[in-house]
Amino acid sequence: MKTIDPWGATLPEDYEKIVKDFGLESYEHQFPEENRLMRRGIVFAGRDIARIANAIKKKEKFYVLSGIMPSGEKIHLGNKMVVEEIAYFQKMGGQAYILVADLEAAATRDIDLKEARKRAMNFHIPAYVALGLDPKKTTFYFQSDNQKVIQLAYEFATKITLNEFRAIYGNAEPGRILGAITQAADILFPQTDKPMPGIVPVGIDQDPHMRLTRDVARRMHTKYGYVLPSSVYHKYTPSLKGGLKMSKSEVGSFIELPEDAKSACKKIEQALTGGRKTVEEQRQLGAEIEKDMVFELLKQHLVEDDRELQRIYEDYKSGKMLSGEIKQIACEKMTKFMNGFSEKLEKARANISALNFVKFS
Numbered sequence: 048m049k050t051i052d053p054w055g056a057t058l059p060e061d062y063e064k065i066v067k068d069f070g071l072e073s074y075e076h077q078f079p080e081e082n083r084l085m086r087r088g089i090v091f092a093g094r095d096i097a098r099i100a101n102a103i104k105k106k107e108k109f110y111v112l113s114g115i116m117p118s119g120e121k122i123h124l125g126n127k128m129v130v131e132e133i134a135y136f137q138k139m140g141g142q143a144y145i146l147v148a149d150l151e152a153a154a155t156r157d158i159d160l161k162e163a164r165k166r167a168m169n170f171h172i173p174a175y176v177a178l179g180l181d182p183k184k185t186t187f188y189f190q191s192d193n194q195k196v197i198q199l200a201y202e203f204a205t206k207i208t209l210n211e212f213r214a215i216y217g218n219a220e221p222g223r224i225l226g227a228i229t230q231a232a233d234i235l236f237p238q239t240d241k242p243m244p245g246i247v248p249v250g251i252d253q254d255p256h257m258r259l260t261r262d263v264a265r266r267m268h269t270k271y272g273y274v275l276p277s278s279v280y281h282k283y284t285p286s287l288k289g290g291l292k293m294s295k296s297e298v299g300s301f302i303e304l305p306e307d308a309k310s311a312c313k314k315i316e317q318a319l320t321g322g323r324k325t326v327e328e329q330r331q332l333g334a335e336i337e338k339d340m341v342f343e344l345l346k347q348h349l350v351e352d353d354r355e356l357q358r359i360y361e362d363y364k365s366g367k368m369l370s371g372e373i374k375q376i377a378c379e380k381m382t383k384f385m386n387g388f389s390e391k392l393e394k395a396r397a398n399i400s401a402l403n404f405v406k407f408s
């Protein structure tokens with residue numbers, strides 16, 4: 048049986064295959080005024096995408112929701128993509144929710160609730176604000192503070208069988224069951240007062256949670272009138288060494304947030320590129336861009352302007368630009384980004400008391 052593991056052991060090999068195997072929709076550029084990730088196909092799939100595209104078009108109410116697991120002291124470029132998507136849907140009129148998955152972290156990673164809270168207040172939440180959320184228009188909560196979410200989770204527990212859980216996740220450890228059902232409650236919680244469309248932008252690894260949540264939503268429809276929640280998935284940022292995903296366990300493959308600009312540049316310097324063996328060859332044949340991790344970094348994260356990216360693409364592909372030069376560009380942009388991020392992080396930390404935290408009891 049094919050499964051995706053949201054807790055991270057296995058990786059998908061082929062995005063098109065995932066779309067087929069798991070019955071996803073391909074993302075067909077339905078959203079208006081697309082952001083960088085949508086324009087460039089980094090957002091590649093989802094579920095019930097048209098429902099949200101329509102809500103935007105008709106200016107109907109919808110929500111956008113995602114969660115942070117406060118497991119480490121740092122975040123990664125994948126989190127940055129989630130924030131960029133939330134910021135996009137926020138701009139398109141969505142009501143935004145960010146939750147701290149402290150109960151999930153306790154149940155699946157053995158992280159103490161107090162410790163999780165400290166980390167989230169000190170770092171994760173300010174980091175999300177620094178990455179571009181509109182803090183005034185976002186509702187934040189901790190799972191453990193949200194009585195409504197906890198009640199929903201207990202109620203949903205009667206709607207799922209162990210066999211079904213196994214079929215979706217390939218595994219049914221108690222902590223994971225708790226984590227998954229709590230996540231279903233998170234995703235449906237904004238529909239408590241009034242059923243409405245909602246979208247969850249996440250990495251593809253979270254799709255099993257969407258399937259579970261949508262199954263629950265169907266079964267609770269008569270009682271609560273839930274609208275099936277939609278989702279959009281983005282591709283991973285590839286490892287600088289050429290693998291599918293940046294991974295902490297692969298030395299030099301991974302840029303974290305925050306990271307000292309010098310250290311990030313050193314990793315870029317040693318990254319796998321599609322440049323040729325010699326300058327002569329490169330001038331003659333041009334780079335193999337499909338294999339170039341530095342170009343991928345520019346495309347996914349560092350170059351906003353499409354024309355600028357196109358210029359780099361053409362120069363590099365034609366051999367006018369060498370891999371040393373593209374690395375130089377990436378290093379400069381990364382340095383600027385990291386410095387900006389640190390500054391904004393400090394500011395967001397100082398202003399954390401102004402955020403809209405909700406306790407639902």
Ligand code: TRP
Pocket residue numbers: 112113114115116146148151229230233234247249253
């Ligand atoms: N499981 C998510 C993670 O591993 C965190 C999470 C909890 C979440 N509840 C959510 C994500 C609801 C999206 C929507 O990071």
